[in-house]
Amino acid sequence: MSAEFANGRAADAARGAIKAHDLVKRFGEFTAVDGVSLEVRPGELFGLLGPNGAGKTTLTRMLTTLLAPTSGSALVAGFDIVRESAQVREVIGVIPQALTSDLDLTGWENVDIYGEFYGLARRVRRERARHLLQMVGLSERANDLVGTYSGGMRRRLEIARGLIHSPRVLFLDEPTIGLDPQSRRAVWELLRQLRSETGLTISLTTHYMDEAETLCDRIAIVDGGKIIALGTPSELKAMVKGSDRIELEISGDDTLTIERLRAQPDIHDVTRDSTGLLIISCDDGARMVPRVMDQVESAGARITSIRLERISLEDVFIRFTGRRLRDEPARKGGGFFSLNMGMPRPSDMK
Ligand SMILES: Nc1ncnc2c1ncn2[C@@H]1O[C@H](COP(=O)(O)OP(=O)(O)OP(=O)(O)O)[C@@H](O)[C@H]1O
Numbered sequence: 133m134s135a136e137f138a139n140g141r142a143a144d145a146a147r148g149a150i151k152a153h154d155l156v157k158r159f160g161e162f163t164a165v166d167g168v169s170l171e172v173r174p175g176e177l178f179g180l181l182g183p184n185g186a187g188k189t190t191l192t193r194m195l196t197t198l199l200a201p202t203s204g205s206a207l208v209a210g211f212d213i214v215r216e217s218a219q220v221r222e223v224i225g226v227i228p229q230a231l232t233s234d235l236d237l238t239g240w241e242n243v244d245i246y247g248e249f250y251g252l253a254r255r256v257r258r259e260r261a262r263h264l265l266q267m268v269g270l271s272e273r274a275n276d277l278v279g280t281y282s283g284g285m286r287r288r289l290e291i292a293r294g295l296i297h298s299p300r301v302l303f304l305d306e307p308t309i310g311l312d313p314q315s316r317r318a319v320w321e322l323l324r325q326l327r328s329e330t331g332l333t334i335s336l337t338t339h340y341m342d343e344a345e346t347l348c349d350r351i352a353i354v355d356g357g358k359i360i361a362l363g364t365p366s367e368l369k370a371m372v373k374g375s376d377r378i379e380l381e382i383s384g385d386d387t388l389t390i391e392r393l394r395a396q397p398d399i400h401d402v403t404r405d406s407t408g409l410l411i412i413s414c415d416d417g418a419r420m421v422p423r424v425m426d427q428v429e430s431a432g433a434r435i436t437s438i439r440l441e442r443i444s445l446e447d448v449f450i451r452f453t454g455r456r457l458r459d460e461p462a463r464k465g466g467g468f469f470s471l472n473m474g475m476p477r478p479s480d481m482k
């Protein structure tokens with residue numbers, strides 16, 4: 133299997149894995165996807181991150197040939213999604229948002245039927261199904277009915293099923309929605325393993341910040357059908373200036389310290405909170421910490437505690453849209469960083 137993936141990878145390198153140009157999808161008067169252009173590199177794990185209704189699924193459905201674009205164009209592994217939709221379908225794996233495995237069949241049968249659907253010979257199907265079921269940790273449950281599986285097991289089974297024809301580009305729509313934390317981590321581990329061991333290109337939609345941040349090489353933040361920012365997690369954070377924060381507790385007179393810190397080029401602001409803590413907003417906080425320590429010392433004060441908080445993707449989203457990613461109750465205490473641990477909520481269950 134890895135040789136096939138390697139060949140596919142070389143081919144993708146020549147063609148580009150996904151290239152979308154000004155894709156638009158309208159439903160009547162409503163524009164769900166509003167001029168999306170993007171390029172996903174071969175072997176990349178690419179994330180589409182955005183709130184409910186952002187247009188992630190609609191975009192994915194167009195790229196996977198399930199929905200015709202209103203205008204614009206896209207190539208997947210070099211094939212045009214409209215004119216060469218059959219070829220696109222041959223080279224992609226699709227794991228949709230809703231669970232679709234057949235509850236009345238065993239895990240093995242679910243995977244095998246897909247292989248048959250793709251015209252794979254029985255021997256090839258058997259070999260691949262065995263390998264894939266082992267990879268997703270379901271070998272021992274392969275002969276049990278899927279009706280007896282947990283949600284996490286079904287999701288892993290569906291990932292195995294989506295790989296039976298050795299696709300070159302895998303699309304996953306909200307792969308961990310509704311899963312418990314342990315199952316989510318198992319899916320994350322699986323995706324990491326797939327990327328590192330097979331070089332598969334993966335496009336993933338999610339509205340979980342932590343999922344996008346921990347898994348994705350690059351992320352497109354989608355809102356209202358548009359890409360509002362695109363980059364690696366670090367690049368996205370760097371787009372928001374002055375958002376890293378250093379909290380400093382010092383002993384001695386802090387007036388001179390504040391004056392010196394304010395004179396530093398990458399420090400945007402220094403304030404004193406009601407408890408006497410100094411709050412420094414700056415770029416590239418990790419690099420600033422030693423400079424801050426030097427300035428405190430040279431001002432004749434002494435640090436009793438120092439804490440660095442990096443901007444989160446949630447903060448990036450807020451800066452770009454003026455809204456939170458999800459409709460959550462306001463955070464208490466004016467917390468600067470996201471308290472969303474990415475746990476599925478009942479409203480996620482679709
Ligand atoms: N077939 C359709 N007809 C009309 N409107 C649609 C259709 N499909 C999607 N929409 C609308 O397009 C918008 C984008 O929907 P989409 O499902 O792509 O969002 P999403 O980002 O995947 O959201 P979620 O996080 O809830 O899955 C929504 O407002 C949705 O109601």
Ligand SMILES: [Mg+2]
Nearest residue numbers: 188189229305
């Ligand atoms: Mg969706």
